[in-house]
Amino acid sequence: AQSVSQHNHHVILSEAASLELGCNYSYGGTVNLFWYVQYPGQHLQLLLKYFSGDPLVKGIKGFEAEFIKSKFSFNLRKPSVQWSDTAEYFCAVILDRGSTLGRLYFGRGTQLTVWP
Amino acid sequence: SAVISQKPSRDICQRGTSLTIQCQVDSQVTMMFWYRQQPGQSLTLIATANQGSEATYESGFVIDKFPISRPNLTFSTLTVSNMSPEDSSIYLCSAVDRGLENEQFFGPGTRLTVL
Numbered sequence: 001a002q003s004v005s006q007h008n009h010h011v012i013l014s015e016a017a018s019l020e021l022g023c024n025y026s027y028g029g030t031v032n033l034f035w036y037v038q039y040p041g042q043h044l045q046l047l048l049k050y051f052s053g054d055p056l057v058k059g060i061k062g063f064e065a066e067f068i069k070s071k072f073s074f075n076l077r078k079p080s081v082q083w084s085d086t087a088e089y090f091c092a093v094i095l096d097r098g099s100t101l102g103r104l105y106f107g108r109g110t111q112l113t114v115w116p
Numbered sequence: 117s118a119v120i121s122q123k124p125s126r127d128i129c130q131r132g133t134s135l136t137i138q139c140q141v142d143s144q145v146t147m148m149f150w151y152r153q154q155p156g157q158s159l160t161l162i163a164t165a166n167q168g169s170e171a172t173y174e175s176g177f178v179i180d181k182f183p184i185s186r187p188n189l190t191f192s193t194l195t196v197s198n199m200s201p202e203d204s205s206i207y208l209c210s211a212v213d214r215g216l217e218n219e220q221f222f223g224p225g226t227r228l229t230v231l
Contacts (some may be wrong), residue, residue: 003221004158029125034220036222042224043120043208043222043223043224043225044208044222046219046220046221046223049219089158090158092159093189103149103164104149104159104161104210105161105219106158106159107158108157108158109158
């Protein structure tokens with residue numbers, strides 16, 4: 001069965017600290033990869049996505065993620081977090097884009113708390 | 117991007133009753149989906165809402181429990197039937213925008229509590 005694993009369930013950082021959230025998936029075929037964010041009281045928003053090409057993708061608000069195919073990973077990074085980054089972060093994957101268009105499989109989510 | 121609204125935003129229901137959740141998109145979209153997010157867990161895809169035909173359900177979800185309609189390209193409903201406390205969850209509607217392949221937009225969710 002396919003699955004998406006997020007290693008950290010809750011991360012607590014101080015402002016200006018660097019962030020890396022882990023995401024691994026278990027599927028040997030073609031994937032599209034996403035990171036979504038859910039700020040308190042708001043709906044899910046797309047942070048960034050990877051379809052093909054440069055494995056280092058940049059998203060909104062200074063976030064970036066690197067796709068490492070050999071490690072089945074798509075870790076999210078930000079060099080310096082802000083209090084406003086406090087939110088829940090979800091890694092998600094679409095498998096074999098042509099046959100499963102739109103069917104997202106989500107990781108469990110990581111709650112990030114940033115202290116001012 | 118597509119803007120998605122859901123009604124109701126939350127509800128408290130009695131065991132054995134049914135609730136229909138509405139999802140409205142402000143533009144025509146290629147595909148619509150329904151997800152469930154149970155307390156402390158991730159989002160789980162329930163089904164793909166197909167326009168003009170029966171929904172496509174994921175493993176573990178059946179039409180009798182979660183009937184879905186999609187009469188046109190901007191609207192869908194999900195009914196949670198014969199509810200039990202285990203159905204307490206957040207139900208989210210999402211849509212894939214025509215022209216933005218695989219980029220999925222989400223509604224605000226409906227928080228359902230079953231007593």
